[in-house]
Amino acid sequence: MEAKAVARYIRMSPRKVRQVVDIIRGRSVEEAINLLHFTTKRGSSPVEKVLRSAVANAMNKEEASKLELEDLFVKTICVDQGPTMRRYNPGPMGRANLIRKRFCHITVVVSDEPVTH
Numbered sequence: 375m376e377a378k379a380v381a382r383y384i385r386m387s388p389r390k391v392r393q394v395v396d397i398i399r400g401r402s403v404e405e406a407i408n409l410l411h412f413t414t415k416r417g418s419s420p421v422e423k424v425l426r427s428a429v430a431n432a433m434n435k436e437e438a439s440k441l442e443l444e445d446l447f448v449k450t451i452c453v454d455q456g457p458t459m460r461r462y463n464p465g466p467m468g469r470a471n472l473i474r475k476r477f478c479h480i481t482v483v484v485s486d487e488p489v490t491h
Contacts, residue, residue: 376449451480461475
C-alpha cells in the first residue's frame with residue numbers, strides 16, 4: 375500500500391533540497407523523520423513537512439486500518455525544478471545583473487514494503 379504527498383512551489387533551490395533528500399531515500403519513516411529533524415540544512419524542514427503529510431495520507435486510507443508508523447518506508451522521493459523568478463540588480467557601467475530565484479517541487483511516496491536496492 376502506497377501513499378503520496380506533493381509540495382509545490384517551495385521557495386528554495388532544487389539542488390540544495392536534493393542534498394537533504396539523498397540522506398533519507400529508502401530509509402524507514404521513523405529514521406527519516408529523526409534525521410530530518412536534526413539536520414541543520416535549511417531544506418530539511420519542508421522535506422520533513424511533506425514526509426509527515428505522506429505518512430498522514432497513508433494512515434487515513436481505508437485499507438490502512440492496521441498500519442503502524444514503524445511499518446512505513448520512504449519508497450521514492452524526488453525534487454523537481456519549478457519556475458524561476460528573474461530579478462535584476464544594477465551592475466557596473468549601467469548594466470543589469472540577472473538574479474534567479476528558484477523554486478522546487480517535492481514528491482514523497484511512502485510504502486509498507488521495505489525498499490531493496
